[in-house]
Amino acid sequence: DQQVKQNSPSLSVQEGRISILNCDYTNSMFDYFLWYKKYPAEGPTFLISISSIKDKNEDGRFTVFLNKSAKHLSLHIVPSQPGDSAVYFCAASSYGQNFVFGPGTRLSVLP
């Protein structure tokens, strides 16, 4: 039973355009959501997070949107750069425990 889903295994975007990565969850107890980026041969790197009391959090080119009623969150990267090419993981937790990761989406930003 996958509690955190990323239904798009891969995504290709042109440099300079917007990248939108999606994530759905099933556990209504999740109250904290995070996005991580992973390059080959490295551990995941924290990007941005959002608490369930908010519906948007922005950090530079990265914005995360949370729709609690739909149990859906998305990561927007604008403008996309070739260095953003990586695997992106969505993660969720409840009360600071039980961290669950999605299977990841491979983003390719084409020059």
Add this chain to the structure above:
Amino acid sequence: DTGVSQDPRHKITKRGQNVTFRCDPISEHNRLYWYRQTLGQGPEFLTYFQNEAQLEKSRLLSDRFSAERPKGSFSTLEIQRTEQGDSAMYLCASSFWENEQYFGPGTRLTVT
């Protein structure tokens, strides 16, 4: 601080052997997590410590797996009687309380 470090980076072992991995977290972080990641999947939670106390263990953590964090600093993860299904990347992460986790580079285990 150079971040979370893990040792070794790669380990090849024969089925039935025991292996031990080490993780050194970011020094001011009180929480330390172990995850396992297989190809095409996200990290799967195994266990976590708050200081030296092991607070949660996943059902994925069979009796052959044991983790320690004796002084609330570094941690070890031991797998006894390894099986081919144990082949995976083992990731360690640390955090300050329940904030974002910082991951190490991982230890890739291959059981032949």
